[in-house]
Amino acid sequence: MAEVEETLKRIQSQKGVQGIIIINAEGIPIKSTLDNSSTVQYAGLLHQLVMKTRSTVRDLDPQNDLTFLRVRSKKNEIMIAPDKDYFLIVIQNPSD
Amino acid sequence: MEIVYVYVKKRSEFGRPCYFSDRPAELHADLLPDAALAATFLARDPCDVGAQCAPDVSEHEVNTERFESESRGINHVEGGWPKDVNPQEMEQTIRFRKKVEKDENYMNTIMQLGTLMEHSIKQNNAIDIYQEYFEEEDEEDEEEVTDAKEQPAAKTINVFRDPNEVKRTASSLSWHPDGNHKLAVAYSCLEFQRAPKDMSFDSYIWDIENPNRPELTLKPVSPLVSLEYNPKDSHILLGGSYNGQIAYWDTRKGGQPVEMSAIEHSHRDPVYKVIWLQSKTGTDAFSTSTDGQVLWWDIRKMSEPTERLVLDLSRKENLENALTAVSLEFEPTMPTKFMVGTEQGLVVSCNRKAKTPAEKIVCTYSGHHGPIYALQRNPFFPKYFLTVADWTARIWSEDIKESSIMWTKYHMAYLMDGCWSPVRPSVFFTVKMDGTLDAWDFLFKRNDPTLSVKVCDEALCSLRVQDNGRLLACGSQLGTATLLEISPGLCTMQRNEKTLATAMAEREAKREKILEARQREMRLKERSRSEQSKEDESRELDGEVTTEDLVARAEKDFFQIVEAELKKMEKDKEDEKEKEVCEEKEC
Numbered sequence: 166m167a168e169v170e171e172t173l174k175r176i177q178s179q180k181g182v183q184g185i186i187i188i189n190a191e192g193i194p195i196k197s198t199l200d201n202s203s204t205v206q207y208a209g210l211l212h213q214l215v216m217k218t219r220s221t222v223r224d225l226d227p228q229n230d231l232t233f234l235r236v237r238s239k240k241n242e243i244m245i246a247p248d249k250d251y252f253l254i255v256i257q258n259p260s261d
Numbered sequence: 262m263e264i265v266y267v268y269v270k271k272r273s274e275f276g277r278p279c280y281f282s283d284r285p286a287e288l289h290a291d292l293l294p295d296a297a298l299a300a301t302f303l304a305r306d307p308c309d310v311g312a313q314c315a316p317d318v319s320e321h322e323v324n325t326e327r328f329e330s331e332s333r334g335i336n337h338v339e340g341g342w343p344k345d346v347n348p349q350e351m352e353q354t355i356r357f358r359k360k361v362e363k364d365e366n367y368m369n370t371i372m373q374l375g376t377l378m379e380h381s382i383k384q385n386n387a388i389d390i391y392q393e394y395f396e397e398e399d400e401e402d403e404e405e406v407t408d409a410k411e412q413p414a415a416k417t418i419n420v421f422r423d424p425n426e427v428k429r430t431a432s433s434l435s436w437h438p439d440g441n442h443k444l445a446v447a448y449s450c451l452e453f454q455r456a457p458k459d460m461s462f463d464s465y466i467w468d469i470e471n472p473n474r475p476e477l478t479l480k481p482v483s484p485l486v487s488l489e490y491n492p493k494d495s496h497i498l499l500g501g502s503y504n505g506q507i508a509y510w511d512t513r514k515g516g517q518p519v520e521m522s523a524i525e526h527s528h529r530d531p532v533y534k535v536i537w538l539q540s541k542t543g544t545d546a547f548s549t550s551t552d553g554q555v556l557w558w559d560i561r562k563m564s565e566p567t568e569r570l571v572l573d574l575s576r577k578e579n580l581e582n583a584l585t586a587v588s589l590e591f592e593p594t595m596p597t598k599f600m601v602g603t604e605q606g607l608v609v610s611c612n613r614k615a616k617t618p619a620e621k622i623v624c625t626y627s628g629h630h631g632p633i634y635a636l637q638r639n640p641f642f643p644k645y646f647l648t649v650a651d652w653t654a655r656i657w658s659e660d661i662k663e664s665s666i667m668w669t670k671y672h673m674a675y676l677m678d679g680c681w682s683p684v685r686p687s688v689f690f691t692v693k694m695d696g697t698l699d700a701w702d703f704l705f706k707r708n709d710p711t712l713s714v715k716v717c718d719e720a721l722c723s724l725r726v727q728d729n730g731r732l733l734a735c736g737s738q739l740g741t742a743t744l745l746e747i748s749p750g751l752c753t754m755q756r757n758e759k760t761l762a763t764a765m766a767e768r769e770a771k772r773e774k775i776l777e778a779r780q781r782e783m784r785l786k787e788r789s790r791s792e793q794s795k796e797d798e799s800r801e802l803d804g805e806v807t808t809e810d811l812v813a814r815a816e817k818d819f820f821q822i823v824e825a826e827l828k829k830m831e832k833d834k835e836d837e838k839e840k841e842v843c844e845e846k847e848c
């Protein structure tokens with residue numbers, strides 16, 4: 166429990182990190198540093214995106230699997246680390 | 262799961278089984294060569310036959326149907342909660358979350374994912390992989406390319422079609438004063454008495470992002486021929502209608518006009534142009550129409566015009582003699598002067614502050630052969646103005662009244678509208694009846710337009726450039742308003758452009774002045790010569806030399822020459838005949 170907190174604190178303290186969200190396999194946000202409405206929006210949209218990406222990767226090569234997903238946009242970068250049961254989402258403003 | 266369909270039919274229902282057997286060949290028909298038929302054919306040797314080994318292809322056109330799209334938002338609501346947890350109740354959700362956090366699987370997973378994530382974050386912070394390294398070089402390249410080689414081009418961005426069944430001409434366009442996201446288009450049928458009975462009178466305001474549906478419908482009493490946004494208040498629009506009335510709308514109040522001018526005091530012909538004036542209240546405007554009047558209005562009191570001017574050149578305010586106006590020009594930097602373009606091809610320059618109506622008309626510029634459809638001063642050099650009429654576009658200098666200082670060649674199609682580019686002093690645009698849009702740059706090329714784009718098959722009737730100079734809208738005879746984007750070469754000001762344009766215009770003006778002076782000299786000489794010759798003749802003969810005498814003399818000379826030629830021809834023929842006779846004799 167404490168290690169989890171420590172890890173998240175470490176991530177939060179990195180330069181440019183705007184927010185962290187942890188969601189479970191059903192899309193329920195477990196932990197978040199953003200406000201509720203944003204969290205719900207991110208959770209809903211990104212959950213579907215990860216599912217789609219994962220199925221794409223598996224379709225192209227059944228032996229393959231998705232390890233990390235980065236969505237870079239004009240304003241920030243959304244990084245998603247998926248697992249079987251949980252997703253860790255971090256929104257960062259890249260260096261500049 | 263197998264999807265299977267079983268066809269069942271009884272064997273007895275099939276029919277008899279077939280039994281194949283061998284038998285020798287039988288001759289059924291024997292066609293022998295017929296010599297009689299062969300005689301009707303011609304043998305040809307060698308024979309030229311083309312053969313090609315290429316795949317057979319056929320052409321087929323496909324056009325998708327018009328697709329209407331609409332923007333909508335989605336409301337995100339939480340979901341996925343297990344059945345026993347009520348997402349609205351804070352306690353239950355918190356309890357659920359705490360439970361998950363205590364799960365060991367959760368902790369391990371997050372640790373793993375955490376390290377993975379940290380790595381990526383540090384990567385991001387260490388170096389920006391999308392950094393532009395050679396930005397300055399790129400810019401320089403672009404600049405050079407734009408100056409030297411870039412082809413001017415215009416790209417159609419959007420097309421706004423008249424939603425009604427009966428199509429009307431898009432007779433006037435006006436951009437929204439700030440933001441430029443909206444375009445007001447006035448629709449009317451300008452052909453005399455040819456408007457179909459069920460033609461709708463509506464005009465529309467379009468949002469340039471949505472070509473499917475107009476943003477607002479303006480419902481006048483009679484179709485609008487001209488429409489203008491108030492540059493000071495972007496909610497007010499003033500429209501001049503086909504029956505001569507002026508009406509103004511407030512977009513906050515919907516599609517019905519807020520007030521209309523009284524029909525007794527309005528124009529008696531379609532109001533071809535309305536322009537807002539600069540005033541403290543921002544409510545003044547003036548309008549003109551083919552009935553020969555220019556009326557000033559204050560929109561707060563529409564029952565009567567505040568001022569009236571009759572375009573009578575003899576200065577007698579006689580409506581029957583008046584010139585009929587089709588366009589109007591007003592420059593906010595010169596609020597006392599304005600110009601009117603007439604159907605007779607004259608541009609009348611007027612002074613607003615004159616004391617008596619007779620003094621209002623200052624001077625006229627002649628040179629066009631047809632109605633002047635567009636009239637605009639150069640936004641950078643107000644001394645020069647552009648007129649678009651008949652088959653040419655001309656640039657005039659205010660000082661020179663006899664002729665224009667620069668003009669385009671005579672085109673094959675009638676020019677319907679034109680305007681200067683608000684960002685480049687030497688660029689102007691014109692539209693023609695064959696549906697082409699031309700962009701002219703008089704510093705670059707004078708004989709031909711710099712860019713000529715065929716926008717549509719029908720005639721283009723109106724044109725308006727947006728204030729940033731990049732977008733322009735043109736309206737066609739079937740009510741289609743097309744939005745075009747011009748390439749940056751035509752809308753970024755080049756170095757020294759202002760000085761070059763001034764120099765060019767001044768040079769042309771000087772040339773015209775010199776020509777004018779010469780003409781005057783020649784006329785004076787002619788006059789003095791004819792006076793001298795008159796004196797001489799009056800000493801010799803009585804009476805002056807009238808034109809009829811001159812004509813009679815010319816006729817006599819002409820017939821003398823003709824008879825002389827005929828005689829010569831007859832003589833030649835006789836000579837030839839003699840020659841022939843001689844030759845025969847010799848033979």
